[in-house]
Structure formats: C-alpha cells, structure tokens
Amino acid sequence: MRLKSAAFFIFLWYVVAFFTELPHPHEVAEKFFYLLFTPEPVLGKTLLEHAWASLLRVIFASSVAFSIAIPLAILTGWNRNVGEILMPAIEAIRPIPPLAWIPLAYIIFAPFPNTVQISQIFIVFVGSFFPCLISVFDYARNVPEEFLEMAKVFRANDLLILKEIVVPHSLQGIMTGIRIGLGVGWMSIIAAEMIATSGEGLGYFIMTMYQVGGRVAEIVAGMAMIGIVGYLMNSVLLRAERLVMPWR
Amino acid sequence: MALKVLNVSKYYGTLKVLDGVTFSVDEGEFLCIIGESGCGKTTILKIIAGIEKADSGEIVFDSGGRIGFVFQDDRLLPWKTVYENVMFAVKATGFEVNTPAVRETIELVGLSGFEGYYPKQLSGGMRQKAGIARALAVQPDLLLMDEPFASLDARTRERMQEELLKIVKGKTVVFVTHSIDEALFLADRIVVFSPRPARVVRTVEVDLPKPRDRTSQDFAELRVELYRSLE
Ligand SMILES: Nc1ncnc2c1ncn2[C@@H]1O[C@H](COP(=O)(O)OP(=O)(O)OP(=O)(O)O)[C@@H](O)[C@H]1O
Ligand SMILES: [Mg+2]
Numbered sequence: 001m002r003l004k005s006a007a008f009f010i011f012l013w014y015v016v017a018f019f020t021e022l023p024h025p026h027e028v029a030e031k032f033f034y035l036l037f038t039p040e041p042v043l044g045k046t047l048l049e050h051a052w053a054s055l056l057r058v059i060f061a062s063s064v065a066f067s068i069a070i071p072l073a074i075l076t077g078w079n080r081n082v083g084e085i086l087m088p089a090i091e092a093i094r095p096i097p098p099l100a101w102i103p104l105a106y107i108i109f110a111p112f113p114n115t116v117q118i119s120q121i122f123i124v125f126v127g128s129f130f131p132c133l134i135s136v137f138d139y140a141r142n143v144p145e146e147f148l149e150m151a152k153v154f155r156a157n158d159l160l161i162l163k164e165i166v167v168p169h170s171l172q173g174i175m176t177g178i179r180i181g182l183g184v185g186w187m188s189i190i191a192a193e194m195i196a197t198s199g200e201g202l203g204y205f206i207m208t209m210y211q212v213g214g215r216v217a218e219i220v221a222g223m224a225m226i227g228i229v230g231y232l233m234n235s236v237l238l239r240a241e242r243l244v245m246p247w248r
Numbered sequence: 249m250a251l252k253v254l255n256v257s258k259y260y261g262t263l264k265v266l267d268g269v270t271f272s273v274d275e276g277e278f279l280c281i282i283g284e285s286g287c288g289k290t291t292i293l294k295i296i297a298g299i300e301k302a303d304s305g306e307i308v309f310d311s312g313g314r315i316g317f318v319f320q321d322d323r324l325l326p327w328k329t330v331y332e333n334v335m336f337a338v339k340a341t342g343f344e345v346n347t348p349a350v351r352e353t354i355e356l357v358g359l360s361g362f363e364g365y366y367p368k369q370l371s372g373g374m375r376q377k378a379g380i381a382r383a384l385a386v387q388p389d390l391l392l393m394d395e396p397f398a399s400l401d402a403r404t405r406e407r408m409q410e411e412l413l414k415i416v417k418g419k420t421v422v423f424v425t426h427s428i429d430e431a432l433f434l435a436d437r438i439v440v441f442s443p444r445p446a447r448v449v450r451t452v453e454v455d456l457p458k459p460r461d462r463t464s465q466d467f468a469e470l471r472v473e474l475y476r477s478l479e
Contacts, residue, residue: 153315160339169327
C-alpha cells in the first residue's frame with residue numbers, strides 16, 4: 001500500500017516536472033544524497049548539518065514550551081476557576097500565526113546580542129506552546145466524573161487525585177500535544193529561518209539556494225529533508241505512545 | 249447496631265428521590281436493599297458514603313465510619329493494574345503502603361496471578377472482584393455494594409454471590425440489588441424500597457441458614473412473599 005502510494009507520487013511528480021521548472025525526481029534524489037554528507041559550497045555545510053541545526057532549535061524551544069504548557073494545562077483544566085480566567089485570553093492569542101510574532105520579537109529581543117536566534121526560538125515556542133496546551137487542557141478538563149467520585153469515596157486528597165487520576169488521564173493529551181506541538185514548531189522554525197540570516201538551518205539553506213540563483217534541485221532537496229524529518233518525528237512519537245501507555 | 253439511617257429525605261432539584269428513609273444495620277449483618285430501577289437506591293448509598301448530602305434526616309455510625317464502596321460499574325482506573333487499583337484506595341485512605349496485605353486481599357477475592365493485569369485485560373466478573381478487593385483493602389467498618397453483579401451473566405452472578413458470602417463473612421454489608429433472588433440468597437434482612445420517592449415499605453428477615461439452597465421449598469415461599477410486597 002505504502003509502496004503504491006510512493007510510486008504514484010513519483011509518477012505524478014514526473015508528469016508535473018515535464019511541464020514545469022520542477023526538477024525531476026532522480027535529479028533531486030541525486031542532489032539529496034550528494035548533499036547529505038558533502039558540504040554544499042555556498043554555506044559550507046551538509047544537508048544533515050542544516051537539518052540538525054534546525055532540529056536542535058525546535059527541540060530546545062519546544063521543550064521549554066512543553067514544560068510550561070503541560071503543567072499549566074493540567075492545572076487550568078482541573079481547576080475550573082483558574083481555567084475560566086486563563087482560557088479566554090489564551091483562545092484570543094492562539095489564532096495569531098507564529099510568524100506574525102517576528103517583528104515584535106525582533107523589537108523585544110533587540111537589546112540582546114543574538115536577537116535573531118532568540119527571536120527564532122521564541123517563534124517556535126509560540127508555535128508549539130498552544131497546540132500542546134489545548135490538547136492537554138481538553139483531557140485534564142474531561143476527567144470522568146465517575147473516577148473523581150470513586151476517589152472521593154475512598155477519601156483521596158487532591159494531590160493523590162492529581163497524581164494518579166488527572167495526570168494519567170491527560171497522558172494521551174500530553175503525547176498528542178507534544179506530537180502536534182513539535183510539528184508546528186518544525187514548520188515555524190523553517191519559516192523563521194527563511195526570514196532572517198541564521199548561518200545554518202534548512203529554511204536558511206533553501207532561501208540561500210534561491211537567492212544565489214534559483215538552484216532548484218538544491219531547493220527541492222532541502223524541502224524533501226524538511227518532510228522527512230517531520231515525518232520521522234511524528235512516527236517516533238506515535239510509537240512512543242504505546243510505550244508510555246501500555247494499558248491502552 | 250453499626251449504622252442508623254434516620255428519616256433521610258433528598259431532592260435532586262425538584263425531583264423528590266428519598267422520602268424519609270429509615271432503617272438500621274446491625275454489626276456483622278448482611279442487609280439487602282431492594283427496589284425498582286430509579287427509586288433512589290444508589291442515592292441512599294451515596295448519602296451513607298458521604299459523597300452526597302441529604303436534605304434532611306441523619307446518618308449515625310455507631311462504630312467507625314470507614315467505608316468500602318463497590319460500584320455498579322467497576323470504576324477501576326484503566327491506567328492502573330489490579331494491584332495498583334487496590335493500592336490507590338489504600339493510599340487514599342491514608343494507610344501505610346502494605347504490599348503483603350494488598351496481595352492477601354487480592355488473593356481473598358481469587359485474583360492472585362492477575363495482580364499485574366490492566367482492567368481491559370480482565371473479564372467482567374474479574375473486574376468486579378478487583379472492585380471488591382479495592383473496597384476490602386481499606387478495612388471498612390461498613391461495606392456498601394451497589395448492584396455489583398448486575399452486569400454479569402446469570403451463572404457467573406450466582407458463583408460470585410457464593411464467593412461473596414465467604415469473602416465478607418462477619419462483615420457489615422449494605423448490598424443494593426433489584427433481583428429478589430439475589431437478595432434472598434445473600435441477605436440476613438431485606439429492606440424493600442417503594443418506587444420513587446423511596447420509602448421503606450417493608451423489612452423481611454431471612455432466617456434460612458447459609459449457604460442457601462436456591463431450589464428449596466423455604467426459598468420458594470419467601471420469594472413469593474417478596475414478589476407480593478413489590479407489587
Ligand atoms: N446527580 C443527579 N442529579 C439529578 N438527578 C439525579 C442524580 N442522581 C440521580 N438522580 C435521579 O434520582 C433518581 C434515583 O436515582 P438512583 O441512581 O438513586 O436510582 P437507583 O435506585 O440506583 O436506580 P438503578 O436501579 O437503575 O440503579 C433517578 O430518578 C435519577 O434520575
Ligand atoms: Mg443505582
């Protein structure tokens with residue numbers, strides 16, 4: 001099934017490439033594997049190094065986002081009073097796309113020596129924070145009433161309920177939140193790298209390849225790398241869900 | 249006397265559910281409450297357990313008030329194994345975490361070997377046993393059971409009733425059911441609730457020795473009598 005789908009995709013690509021500027025799949029594949037380990041001359045880095053640079057930024061920024069979003073979501077989801085104060089504000093900020101924060105980020109972080117880097121991290125933070133928050137919040141808010149009643153019958157205190165009922169019940173939301181958050185973070189970093197000079201990173205690589213004269217094969221090879229990394233992140237995390245939640 | 253329920257009334261909004269319910273339970277007695285669906289049986293158990301408030305009336309515990317509750321649905325936490333589910337109640341009650349005692353309780357209900365199983369991996373009967381183990385693990389002064397076998401097939405249900413009598417021997421139990429046969433098999437005394445709003449319309453002593461023979465003449469006569477009182 002997957003093989004068929006891949007074959008169909010490549011066929012379609014050839015058809016489109018035949019009529020447009022798009023390079024043929026085999027040209028891109030050749031460039032892709034060449035650049036994987038051989039530095040591309042303009043920036044002096046391999047495709048793997050660019051991918052790694054982008055990935056590190058995402059992992060760092062998302063980790064910060066998750067470690068704030070998850071506890072916050074559990075607290076607001078569980079305690080309706082806190083939730084009612086916080087959620088409307090969050091719902092209002094959430095629809096703003098991460099990239100719209102760039103100009104503001106530049107101004108806020110201007111006093112720091114590496115404004116661009118910090119701003120990029122911030123953009124990813126914004127991108128991964130909200131999906132994670134919402135996903136965890138949904139679960140924490142919807143802990144089945146029956147379980148809470150059971151806990152009450154046995155006189156469980158709030159800490160025990162939090163630890164052994166609310167958090168485990170929210171684990172699915174945490175896993176989904178991390179997966180979606182990383183996905184959005186990954187898209188955000190590529191976009192953020194395209195806008196500003198950052199020396200390395202897949203977004204920066206693609207933009208540079210465009211600016212030095214429309215090197216189409218390199219551009220598409222870079223795009224392929226973005227897709228592959230995103231796909232791998234997603235499937236690794238899907239697999240982790242089964243390890244983290246053996247009861248499902 | 250272990251527990252007195254005195255003139256308890258309860259409304260849900262404008263719906264009157266309990267109308268001056270009065271009965272008592274002796275120390276070591278197995279009391280069954282029987283009444284039709286929706287009459288307020290679960291409600292009175294919740295009020296006794298202290299998770300629902302009565303609008304008027306009183307609940308008096310003569311000995312300790314620690315309660316073990318077995319629910320109509322099993323209410324096991326799906327992310328916890330049998331052992332961890334039982335342990336949850338132990339921790340909630342504020343007991344020392346005592347592994348051998350928990351294992352003993354699990355063995356008592358006949359689930360040894362299944363301590364590490366998740367609820368999803370158990371049959372319906374085994375899940376109810378796990379729920380019973382959880383209730384017993386808190387060493388309750390009073391065991392409240394809300395139609396724990398209602399979802400089981402007839403044969404399993406009868407077997408569970410037989411095992412239950414052995415497990416809770418000597419304990420004070422209030423057991424809710426709407427099965428006359430179940431009440432006749434288990435109870436020392438049966439309290440009959442009227443349709444909603446519930447009042448106690450009758451109390452029937454069941455003097456037959458245990459274990460009871462469901463096919464005996466005495467059993468049949470009591471069954472007829474109870475059917476009449478429920479009409
Ligand atoms: N939390 C609640 N809010 C409003 N009404 C409720 C609530 N809980 C129960 N009731 C109502 O109170 C009445 C008695 O409910 P209860 O659960 O005590 O019945 P029951 O005798 O246990 O029935 P069954 O045998 O079907 O379990 C029902 O009419 C029900 O609709
Ligand atoms: Mg009920």
